[in-house]
Amino acid sequence: MTASRQRATLAPDPTSETGAVAVLAVVAGDEVYGFPLSTIREILVPPPVAEVPRAPAPVLGVISVRGQIITLVDLPRILNLEVSQVEPYARVLLVDNGEELIGVAVNRVIQVYRMDPDHIEYASAMGAELSEYVVGVGRVPSASNGEESMLILIDPVSLLGG
Secondary structure: OOHHHHHHHOOOOOOOOOOOEEEEEEEEOOEEEEEEHHHEEEEEOOOOOEOOOOOOOOEEEEEEEOOEEEEEEEHHHHOOOOOOOOOOOOEEEEEEOOOOEEEEEEOEEEEEEEEOHHHEEEHHHHOOOOOOOEEEEEEEEOOOOOOEEEEEEEOHHHHHOO
16 A cells, blocks of 8 residues: 555544544454544444354454445454454444445444544554554553553455455
8 A cells, every 4th residue: 555545534524623533442352453534434332243154254244334234244254353352342332334234243342532643653664564454553542540551453455354
């Protein structure tokens, strides 16, 4: 993914004077990830899931949201994470991947961060071989000790297709 594509994925909040990017932080497995807030349409308590026979492993099934059928995927599985203990997912993010809404099951929603551009290290600038769905890494203040923690920034279009 090119740097211009990554920067378009994390577009600045139009209400921000500093060019800050709004990111929703969630927990998947043992890691903290960030989705651009502009792609999140809704956060739901998990509704009933209808399983889909022979669906790929990350697909948990389908859910109905106000009459619309939406595919539900398990974020830890789609990221190929090794999870130390299996927790039931607590929230479903309705994510707009550019073509459709996809339900993304997460273990926990933390909060929305408004990240200044100087707190984001884009993947292309890091020079590391990262998955095509990782935009970069953001530094956010930790509430418990005042230090910064890392947030892996996800490109939902690359992750969920679109």
